[in-house]
Amino acid sequence: MSMSSSSSSHRRSRSDASSSRSTSTYGQVLERTHTPSIISGLQEEEEQPEPQSPRSPVMDPKFDPLRDQVAQTIVIRALRKTETIDGTQVGVVTTLPHSSGELFLKAIASHLKRAMLPKQESYLFVLTLPIQGLSPVLVCSSSEDLSERAGLLLQSKFLNRVERHELRNGRWGALIRDLCTTTYDEAALWDAVRKAARHPIDPLVPPPGSRSINQILEQARARLERITPQRAYEELQDTTVPWPVVLVDIRPEAQRRTYGSITGALVVERNVLEWRFDPRCAYRLPIADRYDLRVIIFCQESYTSSLAAASLHDLGMLNATDMIGGYAAWKDAGLPDEVEVSSTAPPTDGRISVPVPAENS
Numbered sequence: 405m406s407m408s409s410s411s412s413s414h415r416r417s418r419s420d421a422s423s424s425r426s427t428s429t430y431g432q433v434l435e436r437t438h439t440p441s442i443i444s445g446l447q448e449e450e451e452q453p454e455p456q457s458p459r460s461p462v463m464d465p466k467f468d469p470l471r472d473q474v475a476q477t478i479v480i481r482a483l484r485k486t487e488t489i490d491g492t493q494v495g496v497v498t499t500l501p502h503s504s505g506e507l508f509l510k511a512i513a514s515h516l517k518r519a520m521l522p523k524q525e526s527y528l529f530v531l532t533l534p535i536q537g538l539s540p541v542l543v544c545s546s547s548e549d550l551s552e553r554a555g556l557l558l559q560s561k562f563l564n565r566v567e568r569h570e571l572r573n574g575r576w577g578a579l580i581r582d583l584c585t586t587t588y589d590e591a592a593l594w595d596a597v598r599k600a601a602r603h604p605i606d607p608l609v610p611p612p613g614s615r616s617i618n619q620i621l622e623q624a625r626a627r628l629e630r631i632t633p634q635r636a637y638e639e640l641q642d643t644t645v646p647w648p649v650v651l652v653d654i655r656p657e658a659q660r661r662t663y664g665s666i667t668g669a670l671v672v673e674r675n676v677l678e679w680r681f682d683p684r685c686a687y688r689l690p691i692a693d694r695y696d697l698r699v700i701i702f703c704q705e706s707y708t709s710s711l712a713a714a715s716l717h718d719l720g721m722l723n724a725t726d727m728i729g730g731y732a733a734w735k736d737a738g739l740p741d742e743v744e745v746s747s748t749a750p751p752t753d754g755r756i757s758v759p760v761p762a763e764n765s
Contacts, residue, residue: 475511479519482529489601492526492550496593498584499533506540506577509533513544513575520546528554528601530593532583538567539583543576551576554600561592621707624714628725633734636700636727640743647723648691649698651743652677654712655731659704663731667742674703677712682719699724706730 528545555576569578651669703709709726716724
């Protein structure tokens, strides 16, 4: 073999090795023999060094042109998928494993800052690099407060999985175990940045769309034709109406023991009321097999009963109502402690035999 041929072969071999290294630094899982050092690396300079001028042969050893180019491409794609929360651009960037690890995340963070700085926009991003074991996570934003809020939320989202975390130079970094191994993880990352980006509010100012309990109660009662205890008693005694009438005590057992009860009234505590009176529910009472059933609900003083009756209206039980003044008003009116109602039958085998599951109670 000639000297020229040998030299050419040597150059090709060296070029192939260089190409192999280039493709293996991004988009391929590499073996890591050290613990990710994103925490210890947070105190380093935030910005990647600017490339030197062509006249200067000096180049920062941390500057990797390929890594920098890939980081810039990721940022461009990430900016197309951002959301705006209270004026802040938010996003989650999940990259493929990279041999540079935390330096790669810092390169992405630097490009994000450069992209957002000319617009002077508020931004908040979570950058993740999932690897087997401990994965580095970096939160970068336009303010340290945003980073810290997002970091605190991430700690709550990933309980017992955050090994180490630190806030430095306006960025929050952490090592999270088994990141992105489930669909929950990505949803949790997005939830953290969305909620961290919301503007702080005065805790004494109710959020838009909220209602006070008095408003809720008033709106519930506006849907009902409420009746007095005397009228309730009369309806229970009326044999001419075509629909069944039931009197329902929704008070907890402690109140029934303390204040007394009406023998013959159906005892259906509030936490299972909807399941017992929904005609479409497998756990309904036998009497709850028609939507024109007259359900007269009472509690101790008729506050909870109004909300309960409105809830039955939502199920389609539009003939439901509550008793004004509750059990206390019944006693004050001198009405009997025992009444006859249409049905006091307990749940039977078949459609409603099993109790309501714990998650529904």
